[in-house]
Amino acid sequence: MKSKKSAIAIIAIFLAFTFTLSALFFIIPKEDYSSSEKRYLKELPEISLENFLSGGLTKGLEGDANGGYIPDHFPFRSFFVGVNSYFNLLTGSTADNGYYFAKDGYIVTKPPASNRSESNMSIINRFSASFDEVTLAVVPSPGYIMEDILPLNHIAYPDDTVYGYINENKAPNISSVDMRPALSDAFTKGGELYYHTDHHWTTEGAYLGYLEICKSLGITPLDKESFTVSSYDNFYGTTYSSSGYFLTKPDTLEIWENEALTDITVRITEGTDTKEYDSMYFLSHLEEDDMYPVFLDGNHALVEIENKNVENDKTLVIVKDSFAHCLTPFLSAHYSKVIMADLRYYKDSVSTLCTENSDLLFLYGMNNFCTDSNLAYLE
Amino acid sequence: MVFSSLTFWFFYLPAVLLVYYIVPRKLRNWVLFFVSLAFYGWGEPVYILLMLITIAINYISGMLIERNKNKLHLKRMWLILSVVLNLGILVFYKYSGMIVDTINLLPFADINFDAPSLPIGISFYTFQAMSYTIDVYREDTEVQKNPMLLGTYVTLFPQLIAGPIVRYRDVAYDLSHRKETLDKFSRGVILFLVGLSKKILLANQFAAMWQNLGAENAEGILARWAGLAALTLQIYFDFSGYSDMARGLGKMIGFEFMENFNYPYIAKSITDFWRRWHISLSTWFRDYLYIPLGGNRHGMVRQILNLFIVWAMTGLWHGAAYNFLLWGLYFFVLLVVEKLFLLKLLKKAPSFVGHIYALFFIMIGWAIFNFDDMSALFSYLGGLFTAPDGLFSQESASVMLSYLPVTIAGAVLSTPVLRMLNTKLQDKKIYTPLMCVFCILAMLLCTASLVNDSYNPFIYFRF
Numbered sequence: 001m002k003s004k005k006s007a008i009a010i011i012a013i014f015l016a017f018t019f020t021l022s023a024l025f026f027i028i029p030k031e032d033y034s035s036s037e038k039r040y041l042k043e044l045p046e047i048s049l050e051n052f053l054s055g056g057l058t059k060g061l062e063g064d065a066n067g068g069y070i071p072d073h074f075p076f077r078s079f080f081v082g083v084n085s086y087f088n089l090l091t092g093s094t095a096d097n098g099y100y101f102a103k104d105g106y107i108v109t110k111p112p113a114s115n116r117s118e119s120n121m122s123i124i125n126r127f128s129a130s131f132d133e134v135t136l137a138v139v140p141s142p143g144y145i146m147e148d149i150l151p152l153n154h155i156a157y158p159d160d161t162v163y164g165y166i167n168e169n170k171a172p173n174i175s176s177v178d179m180r181p182a183l184s185d186a187f188t189k190g191g192e193l194y195y196h197t198d199h200h201w202t203t204e205g206a207y208l209g210y211l212e213i214c215k216s217l218g219i220t221p222l223d224k225e226s227f228t229v230s231s232y233d234n235f236y237g238t239t240y241s242s243s244g245y246f247l248t249k250p251d252t253l254e255i256w257e258n259e260a261l262t263d264i265t266v267r268i269t270e271g272t273d274t275k276e277y278d279s280m281y282f283l284s285h286l287e288e289d290d291m292y293p294v295f296l297d298g299n300h301a302l303v304e305i306e307n308k309n310v311e312n313d314k315t316l317v318i319v320k321d322s323f324a325h326c327l328t329p330f331l332s333a334h335y336s337k338v339i340m341a342d343l344r345y346y347k348d349s350v351s352t353l354c355t356e357n358s359d360l361l362f363l364y365g366m367n368n369f370c371t372d373s374n375l376a377y378l379e
Numbered sequence: 380m381v382f383s384s385l386t387f388w389f390f391y392l393p394a395v396l397l398v399y400y401i402v403p404r405k406l407r408n409w410v411l412f413f414v415s416l417a418f419y420g421w422g423e424p425v426y427i428l429l430m431l432i433t434i435a436i437n438y439i440s441g442m443l444i445e446r447n448k449n450k451l452h453l454k455r456m457w458l459i460l461s462v463v464l465n466l467g468i469l470v471f472y473k474y475s476g477m478i479v480d481t482i483n484l485l486p487f488a489d490i491n492f493d494a495p496s497l498p499i500g501i502s503f504y505t506f507q508a509m510s511y512t513i514d515v516y517r518e519d520t521e522v523q524k525n526p527m528l529l530g531t532y533v534t535l536f537p538q539l540i541a542g543p544i545v546r547y548r549d550v551a552y553d554l555s556h557r558k559e560t561l562d563k564f565s566r567g568v569i570l571f572l573v574g575l576s577k578k579i580l581l582a583n584q585f586a587a588m589w590q591n592l593g594a595e596n597a598e599g600i601l602a603r604w605a606g607l608a609a610l611t612l613q614i615y616f617d618f619s620g621y622s623d624m625a626r627g628l629g630k631m632i633g634f635e636f637m638e639n640f641n642y643p644y645i646a647k648s649i650t651d652f653w654r655r656w657h658i659s660l661s662t663w664f665r666d667y668l669y670i671p672l673g674g675n676r677h678g679m680v681r682q683i684l685n686l687f688i689v690w691a692m693t694g695l696w697h698g699a700a701y702n703f704l705l706w707g708l709y710f711f712v713l714l715v716v717e718k719l720f721l722l723k724l725l726k727k728a729p730s731f732v733g734h735i736y737a738l739f740f741i742m743i744g745w746a747i748f749n750f751d752d753m754s755a756l757f758s759y760l761g762g763l764f765t766a767p768d769g770l771f772s773q774e775s776a777s778v779m780l781s782y783l784p785v786t787i788a789g790a791v792l793s794t795p796v797l798r799m800l801n802t803k804l805q806d807k808k809i810y811t812p813l814m815c816v817f818c819i820l821a822m823l824l825c826t827a828s829l830v831n832d833s834y835n836p837f838i839y840f841r842f
Contacts, residue, residue: 005811006814007561008561009811010568010811010818011561011568013815013818014572014822015393017822018389018392022390037834052424053424058380064833070390071830071832080827083824084827087824087827091584092781093584093782093785095778153781
């Protein structure tokens with residue numbers, strides 16, 4: 001440096017930054033849980049000579065992609081994650097982060113890297129052979145319906161290919177619900193069908209899906225006017241937390257209530273443990289950043305919904321991913337019993353859930369339909 | 380421990396600087412010795428022992444050579460013993476697996492052998508330690524009677540893991556007489572942050588780009604070349620970034636280490652490239668292998684043989700696998716061809732010819748460097764010159780486009796443009812504020828990237 005002053009300025013900046021952050025690391029109280037990552041943060045590894053010599057101490061401190069004590073508890077952690085995301089956005093190098101930063105404050109999941117839809121289709125074909133009629137509903141990718149808002153440099157979504165394949169290769173007793181026209185049309189008219197900050201569809205989007213599914217199941221749907229809508233602000237979903245675009249505005253989540261859905265029993269089974277509730281809406285999740293689990297308490301192996309207002313003795317079995325959670329309440333208005341099985345967690349027989357008087361519906365988001373390998377457990 | 384980690388930057392470094400500057404001057408080398416051992420032992424504590432053995436071997440041989448200064452055969456014997464021990468350790472830990480695998484290729488051989496895990500930095504510190512003993516033998520430097528000082532030299536944490544390979548004689552004076560100054564420290568800060576930014580903001584991006592456009596993922600000939608360009612830039616920014624950080628850290632504690640990279644990708648020939656790439660390694664091989672073999676003093680044939688040996692060794696130094704040997708010999712062939720006639724022709728041609736020629740062979744070289752599986756290498760090389768899958772696929776185009784800005788930045792920054800700008804602005808008033816802004820931005824963005832590495836939300840979490 002030319003002058004002593006300049007040298008001191010630079011040294012001061014460096015030392016201040018370094019020492020402040022390391023001091024804050026020790027001063028700021030440590031959190032146990034990260035709600036945006038939905039995981040427990042790493043604990044201080046055992047400090048002993050033995051653990052040091054085995055390398056466990058250093059690994060525990062530094063960690064890896066799944067977290068470590070030092071990075072997990074670093075001061076201003078989410079600020080830095082945000083800085084990193086926006087800097088990468090600024091330089092354009094976002095090929096790896098999995099999300100498009102789209103117009104109007106939408107964060108949109110990129111197309112899946114793999115495509116197992118053909119093998120998933122053939123599994124469904126095989127399984128459906130012992131049924132009279134089966135309905136398959138694949139929810140279009142948000143990026144497919146909302147292509148207009150994506151950045152110019154994006155790759156194509158597989159939706160057209162997958163729908164084409166389904167229509168050509170499905171067994172004759174399967175009817176495929178094509179939601180593309182209805183959703184695209186509603187989107188151009190300004191409908192909010194998918195969340196800005198979450199990979200799921202909104203209740204409004206799910207209602208449109210419900211109308212299409214009803215056509216296939218031969219049901220007269222509930223009228224849109226018959227619902228009372230309650231809205232909840234400040235929903236920060238999964239694409240918000242994963243992408244690190246922390247300046248994005250939160251979503252509003254809607255619950256559509258109906259008189260036909262007032263006398264409900266929900267039974268949730270995990271392993272051998274079954275719990276009973278009297279509502280499909282788990283309002284405690286509205287206190288969290290990610291509110292989507294308000295619908296049927298999020299992901300569970302097996303969920304049974306009994307509607308005592310319906311006396312048709314019919315059962316609907318839904319094999320599904322989480323796109324079903326906000327749609328199923330609509331369908332439960334037409335069946336005395338709805339059973340949802342999530343093959344990611346439910347590894348028992350699906351056919352034993354079905355009786356003579358039951359309908360069968362497969363309901364998946366496009367992304368999971370292309371990537372999920374758990375349909376192999378279908379039996 | 381690596382420099383580009385939160386652990387190093389925010390915990391190890393502040394602790395070291397604090398202790399180093401608090402203790403009286405005469406204790407500072409002790410501090411460096413112990414913190415360097417801690418730095419080395421951070422990942423694999425057992426190998427501290429190996430490092431201490433290397434120090435002991437070279438300390439004792441240095442003393443014995445000095446004591447037998449006038450008895451040439453004894454002096455030579457101690458040198459040979461020390462070289463054999465140094466290389467023996469290196470060969471055992473780095474090459475035994477490769478050697479056994481090679482022997483097992485023979486039909487009758489079936490040796491069962493678990494190769495030891497590679498102690499990090501062993502190739503670097505072994506070469507450093509050897510330079511000391513050989514220089515004592517040649518009387519190019521004084522013997523070091525204080526084992527702690529020699530230990531400090533061998534273990535010095537800035538260059539311990541990835542160089543530069545500092546010769547003992549170059550730091551002998553600094554070891555006991557260095558002056559820490561504000562000026563040096565501030566330059567050190569800037570150099571450290573330059574290196575950190577090279578590694579984190581550039582090399583890591585190119586690594587991701589190479590992942591996306593690498594061997595299996597690139598569809599189309601243009602995509603494969605873009606991938607190879609990413610690899611080329613990644614290796615340079617990674618390695619030179621590490622050297623910059625090492626030199627910067629050295630300055631913070633008063634040492635001056637040699638420059639290790641001098642804009643290698645603006646080379647006009649392969650000969651020129653190797654004067655600019657990993658200079659401390661080429662210098663080491665020149666001083667301690669090529670010249671002792673006779674260099675160019677015994678006629679053309681002998682010189683070519685010497686070059687062959689040097690480049691085979693240079694290749695193998697980079698890794699215990701045949702592709703590294705091939706990579707070294709590839710450069711041997713190019714260098715000999717240049718020596719025989721090509722260099723003269725290149726001098727007459729317009730300079731862009733030389734640049735394109737050099738860059739082309741450098742890039743192909745990195746492909747050889749990268750694939751340790753020969754069939755994968757040859758199918759990749761084939762893909763660079765044939766296009767059964769067209770120019771690029773939609774996916775590849777999207778990846779190329781999203782990395783285009785950083786690729787352009789990388790290409791520009793591999794030329795001396797910033798250095799020229801630096802010289803121009805140095806005397807201007809704006810220089811200090813500019814440097815301060817650079818430091819703040821670099822620290823913010825590098826920390827952000829390091830913190831982000833562990834940020835990993837679970838989308839399909841179950842309550």
